[in-house]
Amino acid sequence: MAREVTHEEREPTAIDPDDHDGDIYICQCGLSDDKPFCDGAHTVTADEEDDVVYKYENDDSDQPRQPVDE
Numbered sequence: 001m002a003r004e005v006t007h008e009e010r011e012p013t014a015i016d017p018d019d020h021d022g023d024i025y026i027c028q029c030g031l032s033d034d035k036p037f038c039d040g041a042h043t044v045t046a047d048e049e050d051d052v053v054y055k056y057e058n059d060d061s062d063q064p065r066q067p068v069d070e
Contacts, residue, residue: 006053007030010029024037044061
């Protein structure tokens with residue numbers, strides 16, 4: 001079964017450093033190639049307009065994005 005998921009976040013969530021050694025960030029944008037961890041792919045979302053839904057081809061931040069009519 002296929003499923004399309006919409007992510008509204010534009011930055012990762014930091015895991016409490018008291019729970020582990022080092023900095024760990026969890027992807028919230030859905031574009032990371034290292035899920036569940038952040039790889040910085042969210043930087044491509046910086047210029048997205050707030051009221052527009054975008055589709056990234058193959059859910060890949062290196063591929064073209066298109067606005068989607070809902």
